[in-house]
Amino acid sequence: MSVDLGVSTATWEHLSNQAIAAAGIVYFLALVSHLVEWSALRTVPVKATARTAVPASATTGGPPSVPEAPAVEHAGPDESTRFRIAMFGNLALQLTIIAAAAHFVGLFARAEAAQRVPWGNMYEFTISGSFVVAAGYLLLRKRFGLAWMGPIVTSMVLILLMVAVLWLYAPVEPLTEALRSYWLVVHVMSAMIATGAFTLGGITSALYLVRARAERRGTMREQGYVARLPALATLDRVSYRIHAFAFPVWTFAVLISGPIWAHEAWASYWNWDPKEVCAFITWVVYAAYLHARATAGWRGRNAAILALVGVATLWFNFIGINYFSTTSQHSYASGAPAISLRDR
Amino acid sequence: MSDVRTDESDESEESEESGETGAWRPSGDRDHHRRAGELTAVELLRWGWRQLTSMRTALVLLLLLALGAIPGSVIPQSGVDALKTQNWQAAHPHLTPIYQKLSLFAVYHSPWFAAIYLLLMVSLVGCIVPRLVVYWRGYRKQPPVAPRNLTRLPDSTSYTTDEEPDAVLERAQRQLSRGNRVATGDGWVSAERGQLREAGNLLFHLSVLVVLVGFGIGSLFGYKGGVILVVGNGFSNQLTQYDDFDPGSLFDAAKMEPFCFTVHDFKVQWIDSGPRQGLARGFQAPLSYRTDCGSDPSPQLSYDLRVNHPLKIGGTQIFLIGHGYAPVITVRDAQGHRLTNGPTVFLPESSDFESFGVVKASGRQPGKDIGLEGLFYPTFAAVHGQPINVMGQLNNPTISMLAYVGDLGLNGGVSQSIYAMDKAGMTQLKKPNGKVFRVDLRPHETVQLPNGAGSVTFSGIRQWTRLQISRTPDVWLTLLGVVLALVGLLGSLFIRPRRVWVRARRRDGTTLVEVAALDRSGGGDLVPVLSSVVESLRTPSSKGQEGARG
Numbered sequence: 018m019s020v021d022l023g024v025s026t027a028t029w030e031h032l033s034n035q036a037i038a039a040a041g042i043v044y045f046l047a048l049v050s051h052l053v054e055w056s057a058l059r060t061v062p063v064k065a066t067a068r069t070a071v072p073a074s075a076t077t078g079g080p081p082s083v084p085e086a087p088a089v090e091h092a093g094p095d096e097s098t099r100f101r102i103a104m105f106g107n108l109a110l111q112l113t114i115i116a117a118a119a120h121f122v123g124l125f126a127r128a129e130a131a132q133r134v135p136w137g138n139m140y141e142f143t144i145s146g147s148f149v150v151a152a153g154y155l156l157l158r159k160r161f162g163l164a165w166m167g168p169i170v171t172s173m174v175l176i177l178l179m180v181a182v183l184w185l186y187a188p189v190e191p192l193t194e195a196l197r198s199y200w201l202v203v204h205v206m207s208a209m210i211a212t213g214a215f216t217l218g219g220i221t222s223a224l225y226l227v228r229a230r231a232e233r234r235g236t237m238r239e240q241g242y243v244a245r246l247p248a249l250a251t252l253d254r255v256s257y258r259i260h261a262f263a264f265p266v267w268t269f270a271v272l273i274s275g276p277i278w279a280h281e282a283w284a285s286y287w288n289w290d291p292k293e294v295c296a297f298i299t300w301v302v303y304a305a306y307l308h309a310r311a312t313a314g315w316r317g318r319n320a321a322i323l324a325l326v327g328v329a330t331l332w333f334n335f336i337g338i339n340y341f342s343t344t345s346q347h348s349y350a351s352g353a354p355a356i357s358l359r360d361r
Numbered sequence: 362m363s364d365v366r367t368d369e370s371d372e373s374e375e376s377e378e379s380g381e382t383g384a385w386r387p388s389g390d391r392d393h394h395r396r397a398g399e400l401t402a403v404e405l406l407r408w409g410w411r412q413l414t415s416m417r418t419a420l421v422l423l424l425l426l427a428l429g430a431i432p433g434s435v436i437p438q439s440g441v442d443a444l445k446t447q448n449w450q451a452a453h454p455h456l457t458p459i460y461q462k463l464s465l466f467a468v469y470h471s472p473w474f475a476a477i478y479l480l481l482m483v484s485l486v487g488c489i490v491p492r493l494v495v496y497w498r499g500y501r502k503q504p505p506v507a508p509r510n511l512t513r514l515p516d517s518t519s520y521t522t523d524e525e526p527d528a529v530l531e532r533a534q535r536q537l538s539r540g541n542r543v544a545t546g547d548g549w550v551s552a553e554r555g556q557l558r559e560a561g562n563l564l565f566h567l568s569v570l571v572v573l574v575g576f577g578i579g580s581l582f583g584y585k586g587g588v589i590l591v592v593g594n595g596f597s598n599q600l601t602q603y604d605d606f607d608p609g610s611l612f613d614a615a616k617m618e619p620f621c622f623t624v625h626d627f628k629v630q631w632i633d634s635g636p637r638q639g640l641a642r643g644f645q646a647p648l649s650y651r652t653d654c655g656s657d658p659s660p661q662l663s664y665d666l667r668v669n670h671p672l673k674i675g676g677t678q679i680f681l682i683g684h685g686y687a688p689v690i691t692v693r694d695a696q697g698h699r700l701t702n703g704p705t706v707f708l709p710e711s712s713d714f715e716s717f718g719v720v721k722a723s724g725r726q727p728g729k730d731i732g733l734e735g736l737f738y739p740t741f742a743a744v745h746g747q748p749i750n751v752m753g754q755l756n757n758p759t760i761s762m763l764a765y766v767g768d769l770g771l772n773g774g775v776s777q778s779i780y781a782m783d784k785a786g787m788t789q790l791k792k793p794n795g796k797v798f799r800v801d802l803r804p805h806e807t808v809q810l811p812n813g814a815g816s817v818t819f820s821g822i823r824q825w826t827r828l829q830i831s832r833t834p835d836v837w838l839t840l841l842g843v844v845l846a847l848v849g850l851l852g853s854l855f856i857r858p859r860r861v862w863v864r865a866r867r868r869d870g871t872t873l874v875e876v877a878a879l880d881r882s883g884g885g886d887l888v889p890v891l892s893s894v895v896e897s898l899r900t901p902s903s904k905g906q907e908g909a910r911g
Contacts, residue, residue, distance in 0.1 A: 191632065191642060198669040254886060261854040268850060273843050282669050284680035284829035285585065286839075289441055289469055294434040301427040305420055307854075312416045330427075338434070 029130035030189050036123035037144060037182060040116045044151075044175040047112035051168040054105035055242060057098055109167055110158075116171075117151045120178075124148060130189045136205040137192050140185040142335070147177035149213025157217070161255045165246055169220055200278035207270035212331060214263035215303070219328030221256035222321040225249060229318055253317060257310060260324060264303050271296040295334035302327040413480070414487030422481040429477050433468035436460065440467055482573070489566045496559050504542055507549035507862035508877070516887040517877035518895060526865035526872050529898060533863040536897045541861070550863045558882060561852020568846035575839030584608040585831035590624050591687050591704045592646075592824045597621035597654055598677070603830075618832075620674045622650035624666075627684060627824045631754045640712060641753055644668055646681050646826050666828075676832055683827030685709045685716055686739065688760055691818040692722035692731050700724065700731060700815075704823040707737045708780060714739050714753035719782045720762070723771050730769040731815055732782050733800060735762025758822055762800045764790040766814050790814060857882050861894060874898060 124145060127135040135141045154170040157163055192201075228246050231237040237244050246252065275293070276286040287293060306323040309315035400408060412418055437446040446466055450457045464471035511517050522529065530550050537543050537552035544551045586603040588596060596602055598620050608614075630643035646666040652674055653659040664672045672679040687704035694700055700722035707718030720733040740751040741759035748761060768786030770777070777783060790798045790811050798811050802819035809816050858881040865874045876894050878887045 197642075200669075251886075265847060265850050265854060268847060273847065281671060281680075284671065284678070284682055284831055286833070286836075289433060289438060291434040294430050298427045298430050298434075301423055301430070305423040305427070308416065308420050308423065312420055314417070315420065 026130045026132075026189065029126045033123045033126035033130060036119050036126060037178060040119035040123055041175060041178045041182070043112050043116035043119060044171050044178065047109045047116055048168060048171040048175060050105045050109035050112060051171060054102055054109060055168060057101045057105065058245065059241070060098055061102070106164070106167075109171070113151065113167065113171060114155060116174075117148070117155060120144070120148045120151060120174075127189070131191075133192060134202050134205070136201065136209065137190070137196060138185075138187045139336070140181050140187045142205075142209065143177055143181035143185055146209050146212050146216075146335070147174045147181070149209055150174055150177075150216050153213050153217050157259070161258070162247065162251075163255070165224075165242075166217075166220060169224075170217075173216075173220075198278060198282065200274060200281065204270055204274040204278050207266050207274060211263045211267035211270055212335060214259055214266065215328055215331055218256050218259035218263060219325060221252055221259065222324035222328075225252040225256060225321045226318065226325070228252065229321075249317070253310075253321070256321065256324065260303065260306060264307065267300060267303065271300055292334060292338050295330060295338055299327055299330045299334060302330055410487060413484050416488070419481065419484045419488065422477060422484060425477050426481060429468070429474050432465050436465050436468075438466060438468065440470065482570070485566055485569065489563060492559070493563055496563060500556065503544040504551040504553035504860065506544075506546060507551045507864055511862055511864050511875040511877035514877040514879060516879065516891060517875065518891050519873060519875040520895065520899065521868075521871045521873050522899065524872055526867060526874075529865040529872060529874055530863065533865075533894075533898055536894070537861060537863070548864055548866050552861045553859070555856045555858035555882075558853055558856035558858045561849045561854075561856060564849030565846050565853055566849075568842045568849055571842035572839055572846060573842075575835055575837075575842050578835045579609075579833040579839060581609040581611045582613075582835075583831065583833040584612050585829060587682075587827060587829050589683075589685075589706050589825050589827050591706065592624050592627045592826065595621060595623040596828075598830070618652070618675045618677050619655050620650060620652050620677070621654035622648045622672075622679070624648045624826055624828075627826055629684070629753075631752070644681060644684060646684075648672070650674065666826075676834060678831055680829040680831070681826060682829045685714065685825055685827070686737055686755075686758075687823045687825045688718070688737055688758075689820040689823060690720050690733065690760070691820050692720060692733070692815060693818070694722075694724055694729060694731065694815040695813050696725075697816075698725060702820075704825070706779070706825050710736075711750075712753070713750050715750040717780075719780060721769050721771065721779075721782065723769065728768050728786075730767060730771065730787070731810070732765040732767075732769055732784075732787055733762040733817065734765070734782050735760065735800070755822060758804060760800065760802050760819055764798055764800055764810055764814075764817070766790060766810075859887075859890065861890070863894070863898070 124135050127141060127144070131137065136145055150170060151174045154163060154166060158166075224243075224246055228237075228243055229249055231243045232249070247255070271293075275296070279288065279293075280286045302323060306320055306327055309320040309323050437449045439446040450466075453460075460466060464473070468474055508514065512519055526548060530545065530548070533550040534543055534545055537550060541552035541554045542556075543553075584607060586606040588602060588604050590596055598617050600606060600614050600617070625647050626645075628643075628645040628647075629641045632640050632642060644667060647663065648666055649661050649663045650672070651659050651661055666672050666679065666681045668681055671681075685707060687706045689702075689704050691702045692700045701720060705718050705720050707716035709716045716737045716739075718735070718737060722731040722733075724730045736748075738748065738750040738757070738759045738761065739753050740756040741761075742749055742751050742757065751757075765782070765784060765787035767788050770783045770786060792798045792811060800808055800810075800817050802808060802817065804819055804821055807816055807818040860879045860881070862877050863874065865872055867873075876891060876898070878890050878894070880887050
């Protein structure tokens with residue numbers, strides 16, 4: 018990623034900051050559109066739009082050969098409401114795509130400014146990780162029918178970007194010595210892809226629990242957001258498939274590329290460094306999640322809870338360990354010694 | 362220990378289990394005297410074994426493993442950072458004995474942590490081996506007979522057609538044989554695919570064992586050691602040359618490779634601007650080495666040792682993991698005899714290389730030892746009278762140390778750390794006015810100690826590198842294990858085992874075709890599968906009514 022366009026480092030850095038700010042604004046507009054769309058949907062009973070309106074949620078979970086239910090059977094939404102739903106749904110999607118594009122420009126410019134992959138500190142991790150969440154949502158939206166996830170993803174990415182810009186921002190700087198390795202690309206990229214995917218999986222698992230609770234208590238309203246979520250079986254399946262993708266990637270990042278790089282840089286495959294321990298815990302929790310889905314009495318609700326525990330350990334590891342632990346060799350949150358003295 | 366032990370297990374497993382899960386039936390005369398619920402020792406063992414190898418236990422053990430790992434990331438571990446652990450222990454005098462009893466300062470070497478992972482491994486083996494047998498036997502088996510009532514399955518559909526059942530079934534067999542193993546019978550076609558999922562699953566779990574064996578070999582027969590080497594000095598690979606040495610239990614010192622090397626220089630690039638100004642990057646330690654320094658030395662080779670670029674000599678690797686300064690401090694006694702003359706390694710206390718060190722000068726007479734203890738500043742500056750260090754580069758190198766005279770206890774036969782002074786028999790030197798005497802020197806300066814005790818000269822500065830030298834035998838086994846584990850994992854997650862059945866029979870003058878599918882991974886969406894099967898079975902001529910169960 019080092020294209021020489023005759024642009025100075027400072028200009029690239031400036032461009033990156035502008036692009037990230039722009040992405041934040043457009044994510045916000047996308048969120049607003051989603052909110053308008055979903056508020057319009059609230060006036061319409063779920064059944065009336067189940068197979069017609071754009072953000073139809075249940076398109077994947079229905080029975081196989083039921084013919085398309087014509088909307089006429091129920092009191093359908095009036096013309097203007099339907100138009101509003103379709104238009105704002107579309108608008109939100111377009112805006113999310115534009116925001117993700119700006120987000121990518123921000124990352125690319127950051128990489129150009131630093132002359133390396135933009136994964137050197139917390140700010141860069143956070144803007145990259147949130148991009149993976151946004152991109153993952155856009156890529157899987159059609160395949161898994163994730164339209165219902167729009168408001169959550171846009172608000173989540175927006176919050177992450179705000180946290181990154183307000184609290185984590187760090188000017189472009191050279192990497193510490195131990196980080197200067199091509200394993201940075203391999204290890205951090207896989208860790209970040211897995212983090213993004215696990216986050217998406219965590220969202221589906223959380224909504225699984227919300228919907229399961231509403232169904233159990235019978236508090237689901239006809240027009241509400243929860244009622245528009247896919248059926249529990251579908252949520253569970255989508256959640257499993259996202260996790261099934263993320264788990265091998267995480268395995269590669271934590272248990273393969275991580276130790277290999279640790280061996281080269283720190284002379285030891287596995288140090289029981291706090292970050293390593295936490296990543297290992299995350300791995301074990303997700304392994305438990307995969308097993309739980311196949312164990313009687315653990316399916317569904319308990320598995321979803323495990324997925325949430327997993328995502329909690331993941332994000333604690335991603336952000337928390339850098340601030341709570343001073344012994345971690347992964348503590349790039351502050352200006353750590355270039356190479357440290359251990360075991361002294 | 363698998364992710365596919367679902368309700369719809371293979372028939373063989375079901376029949377095997379049905380005999381066990383029910384009440385323990387008396388099977389012979391001598392059992393008549395037993396009360397209900399009473400088990401013989403063998404039965405109890407068998408029951409325990411079944412409990413241990415059950416999926417639920419494996420799950421609980423996995424969660425315990427995660428829970429058990431947590432203390433190690435919160436409480437400082439002596440194996441990871443001994444200094445920090447000591448400080449923590451000093452700060453928590455009440456908790457420390459309790460924690461020590463629970464081995465919370467060495468969680469990953471503690472008996473209870475070992476108990477968790479050993480039980481997990483036993484559970485894994487106990488689960489995997491029988492499944493391996495079942496899989497081996499079942500692999501060649503025909504797909505199972507289609508269930509009688511296909512429409513009772515959760516994912517099924519049916520339609521009617523005018524075609525003969527045989528024609529439909531023949532087409533079903535042809536269509537389904539792509540990528541499936543197909544069996545046919547009277548009025549049904551059964552297709553199965555994705556058996557490699559279980560193979561991947563088994564491979565993954567077996568590979569975990571391979572990784573552990575490889576890891577075990579590496580840590581039993583291998584070693585790691587560290588040495589601080591002042592630039593210009595040589596090192597030969599013998600136990601005595603190491604500052605710290607951590608061998609595996611079965612390590613054999615005779616098998617250490619007979620290499621030797623000399624570090625010629627140490628170069629650092631300092632960052633002059635930006636937020637990391639004053640920090641270092643770009644370390645290089647050019648060295649020359651021989652792979653064999655015995656009686657018949659091998660030719661000399663050279664290598665530029667850098668971070669992330671270890672030197673590999675045979676099966677041993679040498680890593681550059683730290684650096685610092687070693688001021689050359691000459692101590693003379695009252696008569697002018699030179700007591701020390703050589704570099705003293707100072708340990709950095711922060712990223713700007715403000716370093717702490719101790720000089721121990723053994724006197725010519727008992728009780729006349731001289732000791733110095735204090736700091737080295739690479740770039741010294743005084744701000745409001747307070748000494749501070751600006752950066753790690755040698756812009757204004759200065760030592761500032763306290764001086765002691767007396768008995769250092771060097772002849773007591775007890776080995777001492779070279780980084781700490783035993784002050785029990787030492788008296789701090791004071792100025793005539795009673796104030797603390799400091800040895801504040803810049804290079805090539807000399808100061809006389811009070812009371813004519815002697816003099817100290819700061820002769821110069823050398824650099825040192827900290828090297829880690831380690832040997833992990835058979836690391837390829839571990840690597841092979843993780844790669845196989847990943848392959849197995851991918852197979853077990855992405856291969857979807859699936860059964861599809863088609864039944865066709867005449868009813869009321871038309872043919873009723875029933876299609877059902879079963880996903881055995883729990884992750885697949887069968888709706889498109891069913892519709893594509895139905896699509897392929899129906900020719901344009903067959904028009905019938907559809908009925909479906911969701």
